[in-house]
Amino acid sequence: MPLIIVDEAHELSVEQFVELRRLLNFGTPGGKAFQLILLGRPELDINLRDAPDFNDRVATRSSLDPLTPDDTRSLIEYRLLAAGRDSKQRPLFADEAILPIWRETRGYPRSICLLCLHLCLELLVQGGTQIDVPFVEAFLEHHQQYRRAAG
Structure with missing residues (x-):
């Protein structure tokens, strides 16, 4: 059965x-013509309430x-390893830097990955070797667009 x-x-x-x-009303003699999977943010449930005939299905x-x-x-560790980082190297992100990253992104994976990408780019520009709490805090202070996630 096809999947959309x-x-x-x-x-x-x-x-x-x-x-x-x-x-979804279309079918074949064997059943439904396709299956549908919807992916979205939590607002999807709210929006579905406005479409009760669909929501019932x-x-x-x-x-x-x-x-x-x-x-x-x-x-973060998985993404670094997938990008080719050697697990035997000194950690790129200091252990204590994880908590401010988590707080700033509220634990949303897309936000975590984007913030970490920008932290890595900033580290490269500055010629640093590790992302620690002061580095994260200075970055966030200088790049206010990340404050939206916490707002």
Whole structure:
């Protein structure tokens, strides 16, 4: 059975949910013509309430909670290893730097990865060797756009 995945589904309008519901009405002698998976932010549940005919057809719901500080550390380590960093090297992120990163991003993986990317680029520009708490705090102070995540 074909599978359709809609990312950023929290951006869909009520009219778009109506159209998706109409598409779901099509079937084959063996059952449904396709399965639909919607991926989105928590606002998706709120938006679905505005489209009750579609909402009634949702068979399963699942959500991912924000990461914990330990999960944040694991994500950062995994991404660095995937990028080719040698695990035997001195850690690029000091242990104590994880907590301010986690607080600033509220544990959202996309925000964590983006902030860490910018921290790494800033470290490269400055010729540093490790990202520690003062480095993170100075970066956040200088780059106020990251304060939106905490706001």
